[in-house]
Amino acid sequence: MRVRSATLTICGKDLRQELRTRESFTSTFFFSLLVQIVFSFSFDFQKLGLGFEDVGAGILWITLTFSAILSLQNSFLIERERNCLAGLALCPCDPSAVFLGKFLANSLFVLAVQVLILPLSSLFFGYDLLRVLPGLCLVVTVNAVGFSALGTLFAAISVRTRRSELLLPLLLLPAATPVVIWGVKATRLCLSGRPLDSYGYLVALSACFGVIFTVAGVLLFDFVMEE
């Protein structure tokens, strides 16, 4: 079977399952919302003499990172139930298609949550989202995709362990530190109204990170799937 059609079939299956149950979406969205609410009540920007651009990048990336971990974890836990992972391994497609399908579904899912969270953060923190929207969309998309590439690979590695819920963040967070730092820096510059030129190199670094881990996932997934 061709890699592209297998990738789309797996991605479609994951999205269909999520649309039917909304399990991941509900937990991820409400977690993200809670983080926004907590931070909006924690900081009195006027009193502290700070603008959202000073702390907003951190708030957005804490939300994105941890909500992405929640959804990444779920994407392979559903494969562990009833040993569906073996069902996928038995399919006569290239194992990289399984990685690419899960990666695509995870990326779409993380981005879908961000599409809802960004306008909400604008409401909570009172910044002008429309002014920074193109740059912010670029930064969030590139970094979220890079994070999902690494996260998909690590979620697949950790899912066969007993304490996969614990292992995934332990593996993922240290390894994803570069992409998170580049994401925070680029977001801060973007929220400050700087032009793309000033943070373009950070976006490019994050894109390279995403490409490297996508290629790693494609090459290694056959071994990852082995029992």
Place this chain on the structure above:
Amino acid sequence: MSAPPDGTGPLMSQTAFVQALDLDFSFGQRRILQGLSLNLQRGEALALFGPNGAGKTTLLRLLATLLQPSKGEAFVDGIPLARRSERAKARRRIGFLSHQSMLYERLTARDNLRFYARMYGVEDPERRCAELFEQVELEGREDDPVEEYSRGMQQRLALARALVHDPDLVLLDEPFSGLDPRATLRLGTLLADLARRGKAVLFTSHDLEAGLSMAHRVAILWGGTLAYEARREELTLDMLARVYSSLAERVA
């Protein structure tokens, strides 16, 4: 019948569709399979009996390409299962029903079958799904989520999943578990039909009577080796039960 693989050596049967040669498999320090060799022809149903922990499931998982032996080789229609580059080709020919259903519980039965049909590159997934729902008698319940199915219905749907790509080798791990008597009979008819159509069927069971009635050949796996093998026409249920008991006594 296909040609045997290259460099197969003198033990390799020229006609066997499935050939397992001197398979060893260890899990940690424990040897699950010890030099197991087995042949299976097209159009033949082989029932594999044995106590828990004898290595039946491991053998099926090896033949399904989910595990790799620590020693020995296995071939399906001449395709070496150990060769990574050949596995996709072999997997197209193999259908595996495991202890666990490999079904997505929150999706409907139709979504599940359609998904696997597409993954196996079935030409007309909708038509194939309709055929299978009829074969496993799940018509009318196709659009129910799998989590609402009973144990027996899930087993029947899992069987449909294993057969979705019309495999040449059908591996069934305790296929009767959870089935009511009517469904067990129906499964027997289905297995006979598969064998008639030239498929090789290898199934494990603890039910000597059901297993014997549905197989052309029976084998008993004990301690990771093939302890007994006979054709059905050479056996009665009493004889098989006596052989099984004597093996148990010898081990005890």
